[in-house]
Amino acid sequence: MFFKMALRNIWKNRRRSIATISAVAVGYMGLALFAGYIESTRAGLAEQSIIGERLGHLTLVKIGYFSAGKIDPEKFIFSNDEIDTLKQELNGDKDIELISPRLDLSGLVSNGKVSTIYTTEGISAEDLVKLRGKYADLPGKLDPSNPAATAMGEELATILGLKQGETAVITGTTASGLMNALDIEVGEVFNTGSAGTNDKFILMSLDLAQRLYDVQGAHRIVLKLADKAMTESKRKELEEKLASRGMPIEIKTWNELSMFYNQVMGMLESMFGFLFMLVMVVVGMSIFNTMGMSVMERTREIGTLRSLGMQRGEVVKLFRVEGMLLAIVGCLLGMVMTAANTLSAELMNVTYVPPGSTEAVPLSFLHLPENIVFYFGILVLIGMSASWVPAEKAAKMPVVDALGHV
Amino acid sequence: MALIQVENVRKKYQLGQTEVEALRGVNLSIEKGEFLSIWGPSGSGKSSLLNIIGMIDSPTQGVVRLDGTSINGLSDKEITKLRNQKIGFVFQSFNLVPVLSALENIMLPLQIRGEALKVAAEKAMHRLEEVGLSNLAKSRPDHMSGGQRQRIAIARALVTDPSIVLADEPTANLDSETSQNIIELMRELNERDQVTFIFSTHDQQLLDSVKRRIRIKDGQITAEQGEAE
Secondary structure (H helix, E strand, O other): OHHHHHHHHHHHOHHHHHHHHHHHHHHHHHHHHHHHHHHHHHHHHHHHHHHHOOOOOEEEEEOOHHHHOOOOHHHHOEEHHHHHHHHHHHHOOOOEEEEEEEEEEEEEEEOOOOEEEEEEEEOOHHHHHHHHHHHOOOOOOOOOOOOOEEEEEHHHHHHHOOOOOOEEEEEEEOOOOOEEEEEEEEEEEEOOOEOOOOOOEEEEOHHHHHHHHOOOEEOEEEEEEOOHHHHHHHHHHHHHHHHHOOOOEEEEEHHHHOHHHHHHHHHHHHHHHHHHHHHHHHHHHHHHHHHHHHHHHOHHHHHHHHHOOOOHHHHHHHHHHHHHHHHHHHHHHHHHHHHHHHHHHHHOOOEEOOOOEOOOEEOOOOOOHHHHHHHHHHHHHHHHHHHHHHHHHHHHOOHHHHHOOO | OOOEEEEEEEEEEEEOOEEEEEEEEEEEEEOOOOEEEEEOOOOOOHHHHHHHHOOOOOOOEEEEEEOOEEOOOOOHHHHHHHHHHHEEEEOOOOOOOOOOOHHHHHHHHHHHHOOOHHHHHHHHHHHHHHOOOHHHOOOOHHHOOHHHHHHHHHHHHHOOOOOEEEEEOOOOOOOHHHHHHHHHHHHHHHHHHOOEEEEEEOOHHHHHHOOEEEEEEOOEEEEEEEOOO
């Protein structure tokens, strides 16, 4: 009875209902598309951090490296023996696909005429291939047969006027604080994807980095796991395991280390929070207004229903069902609109250049089932709540007054 | 024992700064199966009395008993339930729910009561046949004439087998021929089922057909014609 009456009243006032349903649908679509964009960005940035930034899933360092590593780098270096011991501890773990030592250095790079700063990461060419997996052939590769060959940021190569196959000199301090210099070869020029690193990054073999730094060891040991979802649980497990073996190791996850990921996601989530509040208010006010008008127009009907024996709570229910149905229909329409827009963006191959990026990326949406259900649920709840106030007011009106209402 | 006993009922309304006394100590006893009208000029208090008997309004003072039990002090929930069980309403403007068909309108009090859909539909169809409009079962009120709407309203009032049907000016919006038909229909139902009909009216046609007439003026019963059955 409630559904039938609610549906028919929605149809009866279809012009007003269409306006309300449209507001809900546009609100739903706005939330769903933005959330889909955020999730797509989250997934893309996660992959970018884990593979593109070569952060893997977990990074193991000696305790204090992140806070004091720059002041006293030698103190926080894993020696080859320590690396071997760690590998022995971790090798039996089937969840760990790769154990990759790294060295992080910086200094000056010169073409003989011009010098500029560089940052570098030393990684073994084999580890890079394993870390990248299906993306092994992406730009930014190392040649396992040529330890002197590096992959240089496109902008940096342009500054120095260097092309593939040409050589340069890099200088930097050793672990003990002395100056050192090495010849490198530009094995590949590649776009790092980030405006912040494209003009200063050089990717080199671990062997070359160790020679420049004059050390046999690594600053960090990066782990690639079989599944990203186990990152947090594996961190806890390893922390406990290594502590019990007397190894004072600090473990960070990829998302803790990727500043770019955190900045972008922080900004997007703030924007989404604002949009979410805005949609809630617009949808709430729209349904409140529609139901308020409906209650006012049907006050005599409410009086009739009460005189026939309908309880106050049932009158409220009648209008809440109507508000709920408006929200449900709006959300369903919103879902269709979301799907249409998502499909259109994919078919039209819409691209854009994200802030801080050097290349256009496709505009894509990742619609998570939990998000689809959550926004549906929250808007239906808003619909029911927004119709509650006018319905409650109508139900509390004395029957005789409601019947006399014109 | 009287079906309805109204004892020294007073009703005051606040109209802005002014207090209006609509009923001034009304005493009335109505037996089962009566066909009576409360009549008087506009503003005399007849609708107020009918509303209080129908439990859609409460007296400022006095007692109303239904089947010997006082309804004073009952909660809104209890009164609403009692209204559904014991009282049928026929309104001057018919007050049918516009989005429901004739049959659905008649089913409404039964559905409110919680009767199964099939049972409600059967009972409603039976009442619809009684008022001679079974061919309009699926029609909406806006496709019916005034007389047809009032017949539907009567069927709706009777579908719960109430003890009392209260009709506030039931013929006021109808032409004289339709009014006569409606009066005859209510009279038939009264005689056949012994349902008590109480009207508020100043329609002479209706007044001529009732067995008992109670005249009310300035909130007081001033005259009574006919006998309580």
